[in-house]
Amino acid sequence: MAVPEVKYFSVVIPFNHERTKILLGRKKRGLGEGLWNGFGGKPDTGETMGQCTRRELEEKCGIRAEKVTCVGILYMGDINGPDFHIPVYTTAEYSGQIAETEEMEPKWFDASTEALPYDQMHQEAKLWWPTMLSGKLFIARFLFEGEKVLNHNIQIVDVKALDQHIDEINQLLLGS
Numbered sequence: 001m002a003v004p005e006v007k008y009f010s011v012v013i014p015f016n017h018e019r020t021k022i023l024l025g026r027k028k029r030g031l032g033e034g035l036w037n038g039f040g041g042k043p044d045t046g047e048t049m050g051q052c053t054r055r056e057l058e059e060k061c062g063i064r065a066e067k068v069t070c071v072g073i074l075y076m077g078d079i080n081g082p083d084f085h086i087p088v089y090t091t092a093e094y095s096g097q098i099a100e101t102e103e104m105e106p107k108w109f110d111a112s113t114e115a116l117p118y119d120q121m122h123q124e125a126k127l128w129w130p131t132m133l134s135g136k137l138f139i140a141r142f143l144f145e146g147e148k149v150l151n152h153n154i155q156i157v158d159v160k161a162l163d164q165h166i167d168e169i170n171q172l173l174l175g176s
């Protein structure tokens with residue numbers, strides 16, 4: 001059986017210092033155009049996920065994260081297409097001015113499940129954002145057929161398990 005192609009992306013969600021609000025960006029072009037999401041993109045060659053996360057945050061909304069924390073991983077498979085593996089980070093420690101960029105229009109939302117614009121987010125968002133907002137660490141697996149989620153599973157994990165997954169992803173990215 002052929003091994004499916006895997007595409008890696010990062011996503012980072014900035015919180016305000018009180019952790020009552022989150023910053024989302026509406027994608028102005030490319031993958032996920034028109035949808036609200038955290039800020040992220042593909043790792044450059046030789047970059048770890050943590051490095052990618054910081055660079056993408058600055059490129060997409062102008063702020064520099066002092067610290068990012070991995071809170072979960074999205075493993076997405078499609079019966080017809082490539083797999084997407086997307087570690088999800090949060091940050092509440094950053095500097096610089098939030099700015100609209102060519103790719104993203106930023107906006108603060110209340111950090112509550114009810115306040116999120118799920119009808120203008122990736123369709124599986126409503127399945128994992130409540131877990132992320134609850135502060136639990138998670139590994140979420142989705143199987144898609146095109147736009148349709150065929151099945152999904154969200155596993156609550158501890159920091160050690162999550163670190164192991166991130167180490168594996170970094171090793172694959174760095175080719176070691």
Ligand SMILES: Nc1[nH]c(=O)nc2c1ncn2[C@H]1C[C@H](O)[C@@H](COP(=O)(O)OP(=O)(O)OP(=O)(O)O)O1
Nearest residue numbers: 009010011030031032037038039040041042086122
């Ligand atoms: N189904 C999905 N669910 C989700 O939550 N985030 C997704 C997703 N599919 C893609 N993303 C995220 C990952 C990443 O943060 C963003 C897409 O990133 P981009 O296309 O902007 O990547 P790049 O910045 O590498 O691309 P270029 O700037 O075109 O090189 O959308």
